[in-house]
Amino acid sequence: MTLTLEDIARIAGCSRSTVSRVINGDVNVSVSTRQRVKKVITELNFQPNLAARGLASGQTHILGLIIPLGVVSLFTDPFYPQLIQSISSACSQRDYSIMLWLATPEFERRMIHQILFNGLIDGVIVASMSLNDSIIQSLAESKLPFVAVGRNPNDETTCYVDVDNYNGARMAIEYLYKMGRRRIATIAGPSDVIVGVDRLRGYKAALAELGLPYDPSLVVTSDFSDESGYAAMQKLIEYKPDAVFANSDVMAVAAIRALHDAGFSVPEDVAIVGFDDITLAARSTPPLTTIRQPIDLIGAGVVNMLIDLIEHPATAQRSLVLPTELIIRSSCGEDLLKNSE
Amino acid sequence: MTLTLEDIARIAGCSRSTVSRVINGDVNVSVSTRQRVKKVITELNFQPNLAARGLASGQTHILGLIIPLGVVSLFTDPFYPQLIQSISSACSQRDYSIMLWLATPEFERRMIHQILFNGLIDGVIVASMSLNDSIIQSLAESKLPFVAVGRNPNDETTCYVDVDNYNGARMAIEYLYKMGRRRIATIAGPSDVIVGVDRLRGYKAALAELGLPYDPSLVVTSDFSDESGYAAMQKLIEYKPDAVFANSDVMAVAAIRALHDAGFSVPEDVAIVGFDDITLAARSTPPLTTIRQPIDLIGAGVVNMLIDLIEHPATAQRSLVLPTELIIRSSCGEDLLKNSE
DNA sequence: CTGAAAGCGCTTACAG
């Protein structure tokens, strides 16, 4: 039932080698033969068997996508689904398919092995957030091309695509300053999560530039979950910040809830800036001012870089750092500012 | 560098056929040979090449997962990420891998073809929500085993795993009745989405059983998005319902927001029941009473059914309908009830 | 520009 190269060759009146050549865009085929073969392929809707192609050529046009789930399921944050979506769409555009591994600790070792040595994957994308990730190490030991979503400051060989978290955080703080806030707190990420570290650096740098004192009691650590955002804000309240920069929109919204529950209002008492610009941000009450991550560009960037790496094995580390953008809504009282200007 | 069966055979002192047999659990291998081979495999951490295995045996141990994204990105609802997670975990347990296709309309035709005829997939799971889905039709025409997440009343051949949406909706309405509500509205799904149709049937059946009149102005259609939940509630307000059963938690939370924004309180003025029991439900203000879908069981059910189908080709339609559960929190005023009892 | 042939790394009758 299923067609093979041989069938197409017979019908087009040529050899299997020639059909293979036109499929793979080899230049050594006469124009007339090429047209004839292409016509047959299209009419019969022929699809080459990828297992056979992979075995013969070593290229499957399949990319692995590994998302370590860690302890807290990061999947409750819409950022990951959107990232998967953007990677999936970029793959389709480049005519690649994707195999997905949600690496829970329990299956991690077995999975890694499967992934690296099953000969089915041309390269892999790892959305690893933490320093010293064992997955990255295993990947590095294999010869498989891979690129990480998110940089790792301790790693000078892994190729990555990242977002400018440092400057994103700076922008947030500078904006809060411009809005008249002076006791600016932050709900930071865990210290082993790189985006959190970078955003905290940006926070501190901005305070220094603006001549604001750095007060450790205004920095509370979280794990990016809604609950920890809520709890962080509760802790912060006693230190009376007039603004909070949260490391994610999910936590920013949780912080707003914590403030409301404690009888404070946003932005009058406390201004809030989030990070990500997920759909939730525009719909919160009040709508959230936030730092947008260009998720579509991350997906496209990482897929293109990986395919490039597969086609032209890299000698040096490659990287792409995408800009963030301040999206002004009303959680910092923009309206008040406009009126006073 | 990468090991092959031949390498293992040489080291273990037997033929490649024998190694293949122990890997595949063939009984025709002596105990001593089996042990010797297994030892070598373990020590060298040998992983058979899946492309070669797929080509030779026709079985790749790879399952396709297709999620049609449709017009509205269903990915903003945490239900899908959780479903992916549960399917992924069930696959790992059964030692299968998964290829993911997020089928946007633009790539749909090409993808379908790729998926069906690339010879790389043993079977597919489709999380299709709509009637007359062209993907299901293409799948049915191919000989590839597949199972759907969600039943299709017009289709008596496709195997599926579903949740008891009909009785879930009934439970919701009966509970609202028990809480003293009599003007019970519903934020329904689109008419071409099956879960919506089933829940609407359950809603109507419950009204009939309880002797409540069916009032079409208390039924508003939505598309499962936050926005449409909000808009639906706004429309409903003029008909003065004292309770609303929303087709998803996302919409239930949006409805609460719409009520608050219009000056009503929940549950005093209007009681709300959602559907899904995503994490958001427990954290809304007030915490949401909802109908829980057993997402983990859906994932395990669909994966096990598909693998079973691959191993024992089915003659008849198979189905699995999982029970839903009423999770009582405070959006219907449970506390009031407790106090009055 | 084209075809015959070898080979990718497995599985699986077949023969013993």
Place this chain on the structure above:
DNA sequence: CTGAAAGCGCTTACAG
């Protein structure tokens, strides 16, 4: 219980 051999459907030097 075990091995030699054919075959899965492709790609890719090689020869012409």
